[in-house]
Structure formats: C-alpha cells, structure tokens
Amino acid sequence: MFVKRQISNIIKAQQSKFPILAVTGPRQSGKTTMLKELFEEYRYVSLENPDMRFFASEDPNGFLNEYSEKVILDEIQTVPQLFSYLQTKVDENKKMGQYILSGSQNFSLINKITQTLAGRVALFKLLPLDFEELKTENLLAESYQETIFKGFYPAIFDREIDPNIFYANYLQTYVEKDVTEILNVRDLTTFRTFLGLCAARAGQLLNISGLANDCNISQPTAKAWLSILESSYIIFKLHPFHENFNKRLVKSPKLYFNDTGLLSHLLGIRAASEINTNRLKGNLFENLILAELQKKNYHQYLHSNYYFWQDSNANEVDILTKNNEDFKISEIKATETITATLFKQLDRFEEIAKPAKVKKTLIYGGLNSQKRSRYEIVSWKDISL
Incomplete structure (x- = not known):
C-alpha cells in the first residue's frame, strides 16, 4: 500500500528550481518510500550501508563522480564531510534537481545545510501520516481513541502491525539506539525514565528543573536530552504568545509528542479503550490535535505560526x-x-x-x-x- 503524501507535489515542483532538495523527518515516517516513488529515474544510495558510507567518507570526490547527478542520498548525516563536496559539485555544474538528500537526524542535517548549502537547497519535513493522507485511503479511524492509540507511522497501516509491537520495537531500535549513540548515554534505564516523564508531561508547561529533579539528572543533561528528542522528531514545543494585555503571561513552552501512538505506548496504554479512563485523556486528545496541526503545517508547506x-x-x-x-x-x-x-x-x-x-x-x-x-x-x- 502506498499512501500519497501531501508534500510530494510541493517537493516535485522545486526539482527544477534548486540543485538540491532535502527531506528530513523521523525514522520510519516514509521518506525513502516517497522519494523512490516521486523520483523513479533517480539512483538510490543508502549511506547507512557500511560499504557506501566508507566509499563516501574515504573518497568523497570519487563517490560524487560515480554518483554525479539524479541521485537520492539517504541518511546523508552519517557522512557529514560530504556536504562541502556537494557544495562544490553543484556550484560547478549548476544543474537543478541534481541531488535529493534525506535524513532522520534533523540537528545534524540542518546544521550542515546552514553551514554549507544555504541558497542551494529546498528543505522539507515529512512527519508520520496526517489525517488527510489517511482519509484518502479510508484509513482514519472513526474514534479519536483508536486514532490516538494506533498512531501514524506508515508501517502500522502498510503491514497491519499491532501498535504495541511496533512501538516497543521502535523505541528499542530507533529512539534508544539513535539518541543514546548521539549523547553517549551509558545508563539506558535513566533515559527510559526520562522518556516516560516527558510523556507524563505531554500538553503541560515544560518545567526543566522539575523534570531533571524527578529523573535525578542535572538541568544541562535534561536540556541536552530534550534538544536531541526534538531534533529527532520525537517531541516538539508549542511556545506561548507574549503580547501583553495588562496581564502577567506564562513564558514557558508546552511539551508535545509528534506521534500519539508512541506517546500512548510510553504511558503504558495497551488498548484504545484504556484512553477513556486514563487521567491524561484530555492531554492525549490535545496532543493529537496539536500534532496534526504540526503535520499539516509541514506537509502543506504553510509556514504558519501558532x-x-x-x-x-x-x-x-x-x-x-x-x-x-x-x-x-x-x-x-x-x-x-x-x-x-x-x-x-x-x-x-x-x-x-x-x-x-x-x-x-x-x-x-x-x-x-x-x-x-x-x-x-x-x-x-x-x-x-
């Protein structure tokens, strides 16, 4: 099953306007599937393949001569030195749509694009499926409880995976692995506790001091972990509006998860029916709505501020x-x-x-x-x- 993504036409329209297109988003959000479908004539190279990563790392010029144009470079952030060579390559050739880049680590990718590819790249974000995308295939559940519990990762719908099984594996395979490697986290138990504490605060004002104390870690550590969770598209923040109507205003942002299925799993919810009696039912529903607005904003390329x-x-x-x-x-x-x-x-x-x-x-x-x-x-x- 292939669900057409809302952002695909927007990405395709920029193929003739920029030498490089870049798509970021969480792992398993459907980036590779979408790009292969959208750019069928392009060769595909995964830089998570050890042989390809070694080739690109050790001989970037040779690599880019071999893959000189119409190439999808997946997980590009694993070979950060390649960005400077890409800059030189596209500046020399001046061909539009020369490379399609994708990556699941927003922090690394955005950092390198800002430093080396500014003005040469159109940047897009692909999050898990949104309501409209699910509706086109009649996949959106009738109840918000089922929608919250199931979440929005394409594999759940494509392969009909039990959300309990999917999210248990997603946490272990992607979230814990990726984040702990980036941060060199030695105590995985503490990090799991931190994730659970973040889940329990979804839809609430972010109190980093309280979060750090409850997890028995330092505030700088809590800030660093939150930053990586945000750049890995696990969480996002909603900021307060500061215009003063002669009242004292709240200055802290609110914390939300990009996917309610993952949030539900972290809260120990193992069936949609449990949401009705969960004390965080209102928070879960609020998170569902805010995450959907976040996805619409990116997938429709609206650049709205809320x-x-x-x-x-x-x-x-x-x-x-x-x-x-x-x-x-x-x-x-x-x-x-x-x-x-x-x-x-x-x-x-x-x-x-x-x-x-x-x-x-x-x-x-x-x-x-x-x-x-x-x-x-x-x-x-x-x-x-």
Whole structure:
C-alpha cells in the first residue's frame, strides 16, 4: 500500500528550481518510500550501508563522480564531510534537481545545510501520516481513541502491525539506539525514565528543573536530552504568545509528542479503550490535535505560526494565531458533548483582547462540525490550520 503524501507535489515542483532538495523527518515516517516513488529515474544510495558510507567518507570526490547527478542520498548525516563536496559539485555544474538528500537526524542535517548549502537547497519535513493522507485511503479511524492509540507511522497501516509491537520495537531500535549513540548515554534505564516523564508531561508547561529533579539528572543533561528528542522528531514545543494585555503571561513552552501512538505506548496504554479512563485523556486528545496541526503545517508547506496563550489568572486558550491585529483562537476538549462551559475561556480571551477581532473555535471529540453565530465548532476529524 502506498499512501500519497501531501508534500510530494510541493517537493516535485522545486526539482527544477534548486540543485538540491532535502527531506528530513523521523525514522520510519516514509521518506525513502516517497522519494523512490516521486523520483523513479533517480539512483538510490543508502549511506547507512557500511560499504557506501566508507566509499563516501574515504573518497568523497570519487563517490560524487560515480554518483554525479539524479541521485537520492539517504541518511546523508552519517557522512557529514560530504556536504562541502556537494557544495562544490553543484556550484560547478549548476544543474537543478541534481541531488535529493534525506535524513532522520534533523540537528545534524540542518546544521550542515546552514553551514554549507544555504541558497542551494529546498528543505522539507515529512512527519508520520496526517489525517488527510489517511482519509484518502479510508484509513482514519472513526474514534479519536483508536486514532490516538494506533498512531501514524506508515508501517502500522502498510503491514497491519499491532501498535504495541511496533512501538516497543521502535523505541528499542530507533529512539534508544539513535539518541543514546548521539549523547553517549551509558545508563539506558535513566533515559527510559526520562522518556516516560516527558510523556507524563505531554500538553503541560515544560518545567526543566522539575523534570531533571524527578529523573535525578542535572538541568544541562535534561536540556541536552530534550534538544536531541526534538531534533529527532520525537517531541516538539508549542511556545506561548507574549503580547501583553495588562496581564502577567506564562513564558514557558508546552511539551508535545509528534506521534500519539508512541506517546500512548510510553504511558503504558495497551488498548484504545484504556484512553477513556486514563487521567491524561484530555492531554492525549490535545496532543493529537496539536500534532496534526504540526503535520499539516509541514506537509502543506504553510509556514504558519501558532501558539498557546495563558496568564497568571488561569485564563488560557489552547491555540492562537494572529493575522495583523485579529486573532483566531481555539479551545481543545476531548468531550463528545457540547455545553456552554466549553466556551468560557474563548469568551474571556475575547474580552481581554478588545478591541481586536477574535474568531473563536471549539475543537472537540465529537463527529459533527457546525457554525454558530459566535463560534465555530469543529470535529477532531475536520481540523485545519
């Protein structure tokens, strides 16, 4: 089964405009499958292959002479010295669409692109499947509980793998292996504890001091581990909106996971039905919505900025975007029943933000979207940026 990715047409359109295209994203998100399908005429080279990696490392000029154009170079970050040679190669040839690069380590890849390939590369991010991609193949579950639990990695749908089995292996094979190698983590038990503590804080304000204390590690270590988890596309942060409405505002970001299936696994959830009684049900639903917006933003190449807003008086909105002087705000609630109390925080923000115009949206766990005179009510299955 091949699910057409939303970003594929956008990537293809840049083939004639840049000498290099680069796609990053977590392992198993479907980068290789998409690129092979999109660029069938290109040769494919995996630099995780020891022989290819040795060739590229020891003789970069010879390697690039052998693979001179129309080549997909996968896991390019494993041979960092190759970037400078690529710069020289594309500057000499001036051919568009000469190389397609992909990598699962965002920190290494972005760093090298910034240093050596700026202006020569179009950069894209491919995260696990989004709602629209699943809908095209009738793969999106009817309940948000099943959607959260199953997660969004293509292999789960392609090979019908039990999420419990997939995520147990994903953690051991990719997350722990990659992250511990980068950080030289000797105590794997402590790192697993750290991951679990991050999961328990999904949808909450990030308190690095508290996280470090609970894990019995130093704050610099906690910061370093968070940074690598973020650059490996395991977690992401949602930052607060700082405009002051004569209130003291929260300055800490919120922590979320890019995939709710992995998050559920880390929380010990082993069946979709367990989500209904889990104390973090609301956090899981909120994470589902924020992760979907994150994927839409990257897959549709929108470059939108969204935030949350919270002040010291417990006034808050879950999602905020600003266009000129107007606001669009959303409240996220897992309930499937609409009541008047769900709109309270939206109304409070509108009052605080006067005279600015405020568009108010409730995203909820039900299936029926509707437009009211003062609010838009959106099913979790119908959300958009």
